[in-house]
Amino acid sequence: MTIPKDSKIYVAGHRGLVGSAIVRRLESGGYTNLVVRTHQELDLLDQASVNTFFESEKPEYVFLAAAMVGGIQANNTYPAEFIYENLMVQNNVMHAAHKEGAKWFCFLGSSCIYPRDCPQPIKEEYFLSGPLEKTNEPYAVAKIAGIELCNVYNQGDGTRFVSVMPTNLYGPNDHYDLAKSHVLPALIRKVHEAKLRGDSELVVWGSGKPYREFLYVDDMADACIFLMENGVEEGMYNVGVGEDVTIRELAETVMDVIGFQGQIVFDASKPDGTPRKLMDVSQMTGLGWRSTTTIRRGIDLAYKDFLKQSIST
Numbered sequence: 590m591t592i593p594k595d596s597k598i599y600v601a602g603h604r605g606l607v608g609s610a611i612v613r614r615l616e617s618g619g620y621t622n623l624v625v626r627t628h629q630e631l632d633l634l635d636q637a638s639v640n641t642f643f644e645s646e647k648p649e650y651v652f653l654a655a656a657m658v659g660g661i662q663a664n665n666t667y668p669a670e671f672i673y674e675n676l677m678v679q680n681n682v683m684h685a686a687h688k689e690g691a692k693w694f695c696f697l698g699s700s701c702i703y704p705r706d707c708p709q710p711i712k713e714e715y716f717l718s719g720p721l722e723k724t725n726e727p728y729a730v731a732k733i734a735g736i737e738l739c740n741v742y743n744q745g746d747g748t749r750f751v752s753v754m755p756t757n758l759y760g761p762n763d764h765y766d767l768a769k770s771h772v773l774p775a776l777i778r779k780v781h782e783a784k785l786r787g788d789s790e791l792v793v794w795g796s797g798k799p800y801r802e803f804l805y806v807d808d809m810a811d812a813c814i815f816l817m818e819n820g821v822e823e824g825m826y827n828v829g830v831g832e833d834v835t836i837r838e839l840a841e842t843v844m845d846v847i848g849f850q851g852q853i854v855f856d857a858s859k860p861d862g863t864p865r866k867l868m869d870v871s872q873m874t875g876l877g878w879r880s881t882t883t884i885r886r887g888i889d890l891a892y893k894d895f896l897k898q899s900i901s902t
């Protein structure tokens with residue numbers, strides 16, 4: 590399906606990890622009519638402002654990459670904010686897009702919507718088949734409500750809603766605040782600082798035994814735009830690389846890329862979270878999409894971005 594390059598496309602959350610990658614990918618793909626608003630310009634928690642924005646801009650395509658997002662500790666510390674803000678933002682944006690006649694909408698879910706003890710790799714059909722992981726249940730419940738909203742709106746006419754379920758993401762514009770970040774940016778920062786201090790140890794949370802799958806964010810953006818350009822009009826799609834590593838292996842790779850040779854020490858007072866959440870990505874590969882960035886190359890690129898962010902702050 591050919592999408593005119595001057596189609597009006599709204600990217601919500603365009604300064605975040607995923608939103609900024611979607612903007613990069615749209616711009617490099619020749620799209621010329623992007624609409625963006627900073628958090629300060631448009632608070633997506635405010636339904637009236639969101640309605641006014643959609644009434645005046647009437648975007649044809651929408652990528653919802655604005656959300657309250659964080660790692661295991663942030664999710665554990667702010668459960669009320671994670672469910673409340675995500676429900677509000679997604680309800681406001683999806684409903685306004687539907688009301689104002691957007692053609693196509695991409696909702697960003699997460700791999701944590703699947704049951705904690707799912708068979709691996711996780712197929713889309715395992716959705717709602719068992720209990721969730723407790724460390725991110727409020728966030729997951731909000732995302733599950735978003736997926737359901739996409740499904741029920743698709744039962745009628747109007748906007749076509751597609752939901753994508755990314756695995757753990759990383760890359761440019763990630764967040765390096767250790768209390769809130771995900772594991773990969775946290776390890777980049779910790780290893781960098783340990784190297785600068787000349788430490789002999791690196792503290793890694795939990796047991797190091799959980800498995801996680803890591804997707805470079807530009808590949809994630811590419812997957813979203815692939816779905817838009819290929820006329821995919823409904824359904825949920827796992828997006829990942831199809832293989833995972835243990836947290837210990839991840840820490841070793843980050844140490845290797847950054848050039849730090851200390852001893853890994855595990856902090857058992859911190860939670861492990863889900864033991865494993867490897868995505869089955871055969872729906873996406875069946876459509877003709879697969880990720881292209883290896884984890885080593887991705888960590889190298891992310892580390893360069895971290896250094897750039899450190900210099901500019």
Ligand SMILES: NC(=O)C1=CN([C@@H]2O[C@H](COP(=O)(O)OP(=O)(O)OC[C@H]3O[C@@H](n4cnc5c(N)ncnc54)[C@H](OP(=O)(O)O)[C@@H]3O)[C@@H](O)[C@H]2O)C=CC1
Nearest residue numbers: 602604605606607628632633634655656658697699757758
């Ligand atoms: N990062 C990951 O590993 C994963 C992310 N996802 C999903 O991808 C999507 C994007 O996540 P990611 O890019 O990592 O998150 P980020 O935190 O990097 O970006 C989120 C963006 O949303 C904006 N935002 C948040 N609340 C509001 C609001 N009330 N009004 C306006 N803007 C707001 C933020 O602006 P500001 O910073 O100014 O508040 C920020 O720019 C989310 O839906 C997330 O659940 C899914 C799986 C994994």
Ligand SMILES: C[C@H]1O[C@H](OP(=O)(O)OP(=O)(O)OC[C@H]2O[C@@H](n3cnc4c(=O)[nH]c(N)nc43)[C@H](O)[C@@H]2O)[C@@H](O)[C@@H](O)C1=O
Nearest residue numbers: 660661664699701725770771772775793794795860861862
């Ligand atoms: C994307 C996904 O992200 C979140 O789920 P998560 O994958 O469990 O989150 P995480 O990246 O923070 O941790 C992954 C693993 O890594 C270990 N770990 C080691 N050392 C550090 C460390 O220094 N920081 C962090 N954050 N984790 C560490 C940590 O103990 C855990 O075992 C969800 O909240 C949910 O929001 C979601 O969708």
